[in-house]
Amino acid sequence: MNTAPQMTVSPVNPENQSGQPMLEITNLSKEFGGLKAVADFDLTLFPHDLKGLIGPNGAGKTTVFNMITGVYVSTAGNIVFDGTEITGLQPHEINQMGIARTFQNIRLFPNLTVLDNVRIAYHAHAGYGLTDGFTHNRKFGQKENELTERAQEFLAVFDLQDRQGEIAKNLPYGEQRRMEIARALAANPKLLLLDEPAAGMNPAETVELMDLIHFIRERFNLTILLIEHQMRVVMGVCEYITVMDFGQIIARGNPQEIQSNPKVIEAYLGPGAAALSEKFRRDKKR
Amino acid sequence: MFKKIPRDHLIFFGGAFLIFAVIQVLISAGILNDFFIVIILIGGAMAIVSIGLNLIYGFNGQFSLGQWGFYAIGAYCAADITYRWSVNKSADGLIVVLLAGTFSGLAIVLIRHALSKTRGLDALSAFTLYLLAVIVLILIALQISKFLIPPINSLLHALPPNISMELVFVLSIILAGVVAAEVSFMFGLPVLTLGSDYFGIATLGFTVIVNVLLNNSDTMFGFQEMKGARGMIGIPQVTTWFWVFLFLLLVVIFTRNLLHSSYGRAIVSVREDEIAAKAMGIDVAHYKILTFVIGSFMAGIAGGLYAHVNGFLHPNTFNFIASFNPMIIIVFGGLGSISGTLIAAFTWQVVLEGVLRLILPSGFETWRFVVYPILLIVVMLLRPAGIFGGWEMPYLRQILPPLSHKVKSHSTDDSQSANIKKLTPAPDGGISTENPEATK
Numbered sequence: 001m002n003t004a005p006q007m008t009v010s011p012v013n014p015e016n017q018s019g020q021p022m023l024e025i026t027n028l029s030k031e032f033g034g035l036k037a038v039a040d041f042d043l044t045l046f047p048h049d050l051k052g053l054i055g056p057n058g059a060g061k062t063t064v065f066n067m068i069t070g071v072y073v074s075t076a077g078n079i080v081f082d083g084t085e086i087t088g089l090q091p092h093e094i095n096q097m098g099i100a101r102t103f104q105n106i107r108l109f110p111n112l113t114v115l116d117n118v119r120i121a122y123h124a125h126a127g128y129g130l131t132d133g134f135t136h137n138r139k140f141g142q143k144e145n146e147l148t149e150r151a152q153e154f155l156a157v158f159d160l161q162d163r164q165g166e167i168a169k170n171l172p173y174g175e176q177r178r179m180e181i182a183r184a185l186a187a188n189p190k191l192l193l194l195d196e197p198a199a200g201m202n203p204a205e206t207v208e209l210m211d212l213i214h215f216i217r218e219r220f221n222l223t224i225l226l227i228e229h230q231m232r233v234v235m236g237v238c239e240y241i242t243v244m245d246f247g248q249i250i251a252r253g254n255p256q257e258i259q260s261n262p263k264v265i266e267a268y269l270g271p272g273a274a275a276l277s278e279k280f281r282r283d284k285k286r
Numbered sequence: 287m288f289k290k291i292p293r294d295h296l297i298f299f300g301g302a303f304l305i306f307a308v309i310q311v312l313i314s315a316g317i318l319n320d321f322f323i324v325i326i327l328i329g330g331a332m333a334i335v336s337i338g339l340n341l342i343y344g345f346n347g348q349f350s351l352g353q354w355g356f357y358a359i360g361a362y363c364a365a366d367i368t369y370r371w372s373v374n375k376s377a378d379g380l381i382v383v384l385l386a387g388t389f390s391g392l393a394i395v396l397i398r399h400a401l402s403k404t405r406g407l408d409a410l411s412a413f414t415l416y417l418l419a420v421i422v423l424i425l426i427a428l429q430i431s432k433f434l435i436p437p438i439n440s441l442l443h444a445l446p447p448n449i450s451m452e453l454v455f456v457l458s459i460i461l462a463g464v465v466a467a468e469v470s471f472m473f474g475l476p477v478l479t480l481g482s483d484y485f486g487i488a489t490l491g492f493t494v495i496v497n498v499l500l501n502n503s504d505t506m507f508g509f510q511e512m513k514g515a516r517g518m519i520g521i522p523q524v525t526t527w528f529w530v531f532l533f534l535l536l537v538v539i540f541t542r543n544l545l546h547s548s549y550g551r552a553i554v555s556v557r558e559d560e561i562a563a564k565a566m567g568i569d570v571a572h573y574k575i576l577t578f579v580i581g582s583f584m585a586g587i588a589g590g591l592y593a594h595v596n597g598f599l600h601p602n603t604f605n606f607i608a609s610f611n612p613m614i615i616i617v618f619g620g621l622g623s624i625s626g627t628l629i630a631a632f633t634w635q636v637v638l639e640g641v642l643r644l645i646l647p648s649g650f651e652t653w654r655f656v657v658y659p660i661l662l663i664v665v666m667l668l669r670p671a672g673i674f675g676g677w678e679m680p681y682l683r684q685i686l687p688p689l690s691h692k693v694k695s696h697s698t699d700d701s702q703s704a705n706i707k708k709l710t711p712a713p714d715g716g717i718s719t720e721n722p723e724a725t726k
Contacts, residue, residue, distance in 0.1 A: 069565060071565075092567045092569045103565075108562070110558060116551055123548050123549075123551065124567045130549055134543050140547065
């Protein structure tokens with residue numbers, strides 16, 4: 001367990017559910033010109049939650065992520081993370097407060113090595129100043145070695161230690177995804193936002209990914225919010241699902257409730273689909 | 287206490303010393319004529335400017351054509367200081383620039399520190415704040431320097447003339463760098479908020495502005511000694527191979543150190559993917575400014591060295607067409623390669639400006655700007671990454687740290703490994719790890 005120092009896993013406190021929420025979003029809205037991309041979005045995440053955010057293309061899921069991470073400034077509404085208001089903060093400040101994310105289309109630092117990708121995430125905790133960096137003095141040597149060692153141990157957790165010298169863009173797709181999640185977790189965040197982690201993955205890779213998500217949640221005591229299209233992942237991983245369509249929340253509930261929610265089926269398959277699906281289910285029972 | 291010096295350090299410093307010694311001997315023995323000495327000295331200055339630009343464009347990904355403007359600022363700043371010392375026998379230029387540079391530098395650092403704690407100030411308001419602070423401090427520096435000039439003059443005159451000249455010269459070069467860096471900070475603060483291409487156009491504008499100001503330096507600012515468009519003459523010719531080499535070596539070492547540190551990785555991450563860098567907690571705006579300032583500092587130093595080679599400065603040297611020279615050099619040498627930049631800068635200067643001019647018939651000068659672009663096109667077609675690509679010589683190359691012992695033992699010991707692939711999904715849809723401690 002001492003493979004990743006500073007990332008101690010404390011036992012999950014069940015009382016947390018009733019305690020302070022990890023992330024509290026209220027009335028969040030975003031308008032692009034006249035288009036309401038997101039309207040009155042509410043979401044509360046308690047520590048160690050694993051919630052999903054689903055919806056058809058263009059529903060505004062990624063816009064919500066971009067507002068949480070500070071890429072977009074919201075038109076209205078509040079985002080409170082761990083008791084602090086983070087609305088309007090810069091992306092890097094939000095990251096340093098403990099929110100990490102991955103991207104729908106993988107965004108690694110393509111021409112850098114796997115090790116450097118992870119070491120960049122440690123930059124805020126480098127522990128030496130710019131002058132130390134210029135002169136390569138003793139403090140630099142010591143801190144840089146510590147940093148490198150930490151990064152390598154961290155890569156070992158994700159079974160990427162033998163790939164440390166590989167240029168990131170040369171990795172196979174599944175490993176790039178794993179690498180991106182590893183990089184997001186390097187700075188020891190409390191909340192991880194995963195934007196369609198299974199996009200473009202084959203079934204075997206998807207299973208591996210689901211295991212990975214469960215693993216990191218336990219290992220790093222994470223709270224996870226995930227956007228996903230593959231129902232298999234959503235149903236297999238998430239404990240609670242929020243469904244969006246045209247910028248609005250149309251349903252909430254656990255996977256079973258969502259699966260049979262007529263509104264959700266209509267949003268995905270078009271009007272009338274709910275009745276058909278109900279008929280299909282009845283036929284199947286018979 | 288004493289560590290064994292790594293082999294690549296020995297090779298690099300040994301090679302550097304050898305190059306220095308050989309050229310110094312050639313110069314001292316009179317084998318190289320004045321023409322080639324000047325070519326080599328300017329080559330050194332070119333190498334420094336280009337490394338600065340490579341830092342901005344090659345490593346940080348900001349397409350800048352303003353490097354030549356900062357080179358001009360450095361050149362005129364250093365030239366004015368030494369001119370006043372050698373012709374007017376007064377260190378007034380030195381003292382004023384020293385005080386103004388230090389004060390505004392401190393003010394910029396302090397204000398930046400204070401602003402980093404308070405959020406919500408946009409770039410233009412911050413720029414106004416900096417500008418006011420710098421103007422006030424320059425006025426204060428002018429007042430204070432009145433009291434400091436006479437005693438320091440007498441102090442410097444008490445030294446042997448050679449030594450005092452060298453002292454003023456070295457200080458003037460460092461101050462040229464400082465002034466260029468401060469101007470670049472003030473300029474970069476609002477302009478670096480622009481996207482990369484727009485930033486390129488804005489910096490081109492900067493070079494044009496500097497050129498116009500220099501053309502009118504005598505009438506607009508009252509610097510009579512700069513003589514505006516007629517060109518500044520009478521600058522002491524004190525740049526020697528020793529100083530060029532020393533500054534070049536320092537620039538290379540510091541750049542290399544910076545790039546091999548966490549700050550260097552932060553700078554490169556901005557080039558690789560700005561959005562991802564932000565999401566990884568890198569303050570992208572800060573690192574853009576930082577790199578721009580460091581690059582401009584190098585341009586200022588190079589300008590200072592260049593000014594004292596010929597003893598003559600003309601605004602036409604710093605026009606915007608010439609501002610493409612360092613850009614061509616770094617593209618030739620390879621974006622993101624310090625070794626490539628060094629080699630390309632000296633090749634450019636020695637082969638194209640030096641040897642070819644002597645060998646080829648006299649009409650060739652006018653054809654140069656046909657030949658260079660064609661060469662550039664050929665290089666771009668055959669080797670888009672530049673002649674040296676990302677190649678670095680041993681000392682400048684980043685070494686992949688070997689896996690630490692812990693990780694090695696970790697990866698060989700299967701039972702303790704928290705290997706993802708060894709996780710098997712449990713029947714209840716949850717997860718069972720083979721590492722029992724992981725779920726503790």
